[in-house]
Amino acid sequence: MAKSKQREDHIKALYALGESLGGPKAWVSTNCMADHLGVKAPSVTSMVQVLQELGWVEHRPYRGARLTVAGRRLALNLVRKHRLWETFLVERLGFGWEEVHDIAEQLEHIDSIKLVDRLDDYLGRPKIDPHGDPIPDGKGLFSDDRSLRPPSDMVAGDVGRIAAVQRDDAALLSLLKSHGVAMGTEWTHEALQALPHELREQLLVEMVSTMKQGAS
Amino acid sequence: MAKSKQREDHIKALYALGESLGGPKAWVSTNCMADHLGVKAPSVTSMVQVLQELGWVEHRPYRGARLTVAGRRLALNLVRKHRLWETFLVERLGFGWEEVHDIAEQLEHIDSIKLVDRLDDYLGRPKIDPHGDPIPDGKGLFSDDRSLRPPSDMVAGDVGRIAAVQRDDAALLSLLKSHGVAMGTEWTHEALQALPHELREQLLVEMVSTMKQGAS
DNA sequence: TCTCATTTTTAGATTTGCCTAAATTATTTT
DNA sequence: AAAATAATTTAGGCAAATCTAAAAATGAGA
Numbered sequence: 001m002a003k004s005k006q007r008e009d010h011i012k013a014l015y016a017l018g019e020s021l022g023g024p025k026a027w028v029s030t031n032c033m034a035d036h037l038g039v040k041a042p043s044v045t046s047m048v049q050v051l052q053e054l055g056w057v058e059h060r061p062y063r064g065a066r067l068t069v070a071g072r073r074l075a076l077n078l079v080r081k082h083r084l085w086e087t088f089l090v091e092r093l094g095f096g097w098e099e100v101h102d103i104a105e106q107l108e109h110i111d112s113i114k115l116v117d118r119l120d121d122y123l124g125r126p127k128i129d130p131h132g133d134p135i136p137d138g139k140g141l142f143s144d145d146r147s148l149r150p151p152s153d154m155v156a157g158d159v160g161r162i163a164a165v166q167r168d169d170a171a172l173l174s175l176l177k178s179h180g181v182a183m184g185t186e187w188t189h190e191a192l193q194a195l196p197h198e199l200r201e202q203l204l205v206e207m208v209s210t211m212k213q214g215a216s
Numbered sequence: 217m218a219k220s221k222q223r224e225d226h227i228k229a230l231y232a233l234g235e236s237l238g239g240p241k242a243w244v245s246t247n248c249m250a251d252h253l254g255v256k257a258p259s260v261t262s263m264v265q266v267l268q269e270l271g272w273v274e275h276r277p278y279r280g281a282r283l284t285v286a287g288r289r290l291a292l293n294l295v296r297k298h299r300l301w302e303t304f305l306v307e308r309l310g311f312g313w314e315e316v317h318d319i320a321e322q323l324e325h326i327d328s329i330k331l332v333d334r335l336d337d338y339l340g341r342p343k344i345d346p347h348g349d350p351i352p353d354g355k356g357l358f359s360d361d362r363s364l365r366p367p368s369d370m371v372a373g374d375v376g377r378i379a380a381v382q383r384d385d386a387a388l389l390s391l392l393k394s395h396g397v398a399m400g401t402e403w404t405h406e407a408l409q410a411l412p413h414e415l416r417e418q419l420l421v422e423m424v425s426t427m428k429q430g431a432s
Numbered sequence: 433t434c435t436c437a438t439t440t441t442t443a444g445a446t447t448t449g450c451c452t453a454a455a456t457t458a459t460t461t462t
Numbered sequence: 463a464a465a466a467t468a469a470t471t472t473a474g475g476c477a478a479a480t481c482t483a484a485a486a487a488t489g490a491g492a
Contacts, residue, residue, distance in 0.1 A: 006449065031469065043450050045471055050448090062457055062470055093334040103328050110322045118309040222479065246440065259480050261441055266478090278440055278487055435492085442485070448478085456471070462464090 002054060005109050008078055010047045011056055012108075013037050014067055015075030024072060027064030076140035077116075082108040083129035084119050090130040091123065097130045097165075097183070098173030113138075131173075132164025132183060132204065148204040154189040155212055160205030161186050167202055175199060218270060221325050224294055226263050227272055229253050230283055231291030240288060243280030292356035293332075298324040299345035300335050306346040307339065313346045313381075313399070314389030329354075347389075348380025348399060348420065364420040370405045371428055376421030377402050383418055391415060 013036045017028045030044040037044065048065045051057035056071030067075060085107040089100040117138060120126075127143055129135055134144035148163055162185050165173065176199055181187075186208055192200055229252045233244045246260040253260065264281045267273035272287030283291060301323040305316040333354060336342075343359055345351055350360035364379055378401050381389065392415055397403075402424055408416055 004448085029469075030471085039449090040451060041470065042452085042472080047449075049471095064470095089331075093331070093338055095330075095334070099330075103326070103331055106326045106328075107323075110319070112319050112322075114311075114315075115305075115309070115319055118311070122309055220478085255479090256481060257440065258442080258482085263479075280440095433492100435490100437488105437490085439488070440486080443483085444481100445483105446479100446481075448480105449476105450478105451476075452474090454471105454473075456469100458467100458469070460465100460467070462466095 003074075003111065006047065007051060007054075007056075008074070008109055009037060010044065010051060011067065011071055011075050012078045014057065014065060015072065015079070018066055024067065027060065027066055029064045033065070073140055076136045078108050080136045080138070080140075081110070081116055083133055083135040084116060084123060084126070086129050086131070087123050087126050087135070088119060091126075096173075096177065098170045098177060100130065101168045101170060130183060131168050132162075133168075146206055149207060151189075151192045151200050151203055151205055154192065154205070154207075155210070156189050157211040158189045159186055159208040159210075160189075160192070161208050162203060163206045164204040165202055166204065172199070172202060176202075219290075219327065222263065223267060223270075223272075224290070224325055225253060226260065226267060227283065227287055227291050228294045230273065230281060231288065231295070234282055240283065243276065243282055245280045249281070289356055292352045294324050296352045296354070296356075297326070297332055299349055299351040300332060300339060300342070302345050302347070303339050303342050303351070304335060307342075312389075312393065314386045314393060316346065317384045317386060346399060347384050348378075349384075362422055365423060367403075367405075367408045367416050367419055367421055370408065370421070370423075371426070372405050373427040374405045375402055375424040375426075376405075376408070377424050378419060379422045380420040381418055382420065388415070388418060392418075 010033065013033050014028055017032055017036060018024060018026050021028060030048060031041050033048075034041040034044045048057055048059045051071070052059045052065075056068055056074060057065050058068055059065045082104045085104040086100045089095040089103060090097055095103075120138075125137075126135055128146075132148075134142040136142050146163055149160070151160065154160055162181055162183055165176065179195055179199065181195070181199070181203070187205070192203075192205075226249065229249050230244055233248055233252060234240060234242050237244060246264060247257050249264075250257040250260045264273055264275045267287070268275045268281075272284055272290060273281050274284055275281045298320045301320040302316045305311040305319060306313055311319075336354075341353075342351055344362075348364075350358045352358050362379055365376070367376065370376055378397055378399055381392065395411055395415065397411070397415070397419070403421070408419075408421075
């Protein structure tokens with residue numbers, strides 16, 4: 001297997017960037033990974049070459065990298081662990097949603113399938129983590145049946161329930177908290193408009209009631 | 217601070233061996249640490265020299281190594297984390313006592329004081345872990361008021377409550393479990409005598425009742 | 433006390449993961 | 463289409479943590 005924290009971090013970065021760039025087939029530049037990981041580009045190149053040898057990554061020189069099926073499975077398992085631990089930290093240990101990212105970043109590398117599965121059971125098999133992100137199951141499958149919308153989709157009179165924050169960033173989450181924004185709380189269009197737009201645009205809501213015709 | 221998994225492992229080994237060799241002032245040979253850690257002696261020597269630079273270890277060439285006050289504090293914090301995580305795994309996630317050592321070995325390196333303290337609260341500030349070992353508090357202090365005795369102290373008619381197993385070893389713990397030995401269960405002298413002595417001698421009991429005069 | 437077996441350290445090499453600087457390939461501009 | 467610019471990889475080096483083999487110190491027995 002030959003996993004390591006660094007290798008896993010590169011796999012996770014590749015997964016995250018690949019998703020944001022249009023899915024599993026997208027090529028992710030090594031520079032882009034380097035920025036995301038806080039290392040220099042040549043380090044990523046060499047790591048990506050190692051990960052290719054190990055069968056987790058496909059690398060096309062000067063084009064970029066993307067995950068193999070095995071790599072994607074590994075990435076989804078890391079995402080699963082990260083989000084389950086974040087859920088544990090918030091729901092059981094009483095941490096604020098802005099405090100848990102760095103700790104979960106460490107916990108996600110703990111290697112024990114049984115631990116993850118028991119944690120999942122213990123938490124009641126949650127489908128969504130404290131930031132509103134879906135938690136994949138042991139097979140890497142998501143079951144997120146929410147329909148999420150940006151607040152910009154709301155019109156006067158609409159009410160939305162805060163359902164996700166798009167970036168897991170302590171500063172942003174603290175700010176949101178200080179404005180009273182918490183997962184599951186209900187907000188009118190007007191109240192949301194009163195938030196600074198840098199904050200508002202990071203939110204996603206589920207519609208509670210809308211004035212719009214034919215809205216889901 | 218400059219902690220790392222390997223450095224912490226060496227500190228913990230030095231603590232454990234130092235305790236078993238007669239307390240904080242005992243010199244522990246690098247060979248002995250090497251055996252305990254599963255590495256070769258020269259690796260320990262060089263690590264010990266690094267740890268001395270960092271102020272956690274005192275090294276007398278050809279004599280051995282021992283922890284400084286700062287090193288001991290670090291070691292006790294690792295022991296605390298290890299034993300709290302083991303408690304969590306057994307009491308909350310339902311693991312068997314023979315399954316948790318390796319996972320706790322990973323979890324003990326997670327770096328977050330707040331996490332440890334919250335976990336401690338969450339578990340109800342336990343004083344004893346699933347193997348009967350005392351859990352130091354945040355200041356490194358133990359509060360273990362049990363009086364533990366080897367089964368060899370028991371005489372016919374005595375009853376003892378299983379209170380600790382002296383080695384955290386999966387094979388041993390599984391065997392004990394298969395003989396029905398579990399923490400807190402009560403055993404007569406006779407029942408204990410029926411166990412293989414390799415198992416029995418790893419146990420410590422609290423006396424429930426004794427025939428002996430003047431026994432505590 | 434001197435020699436010799438044992439223990440421990442030093443020396444030098446290896447692997448992993450990172451870096452900077454230089455070379456290479458791709459892309460954009462004119 | 464050629465040249466300039468930007469992105470990426472290669473080359474070569476460094477630090478951490480390990481190893482093996484060789485040298486040095488300890489201490490036990492004669």
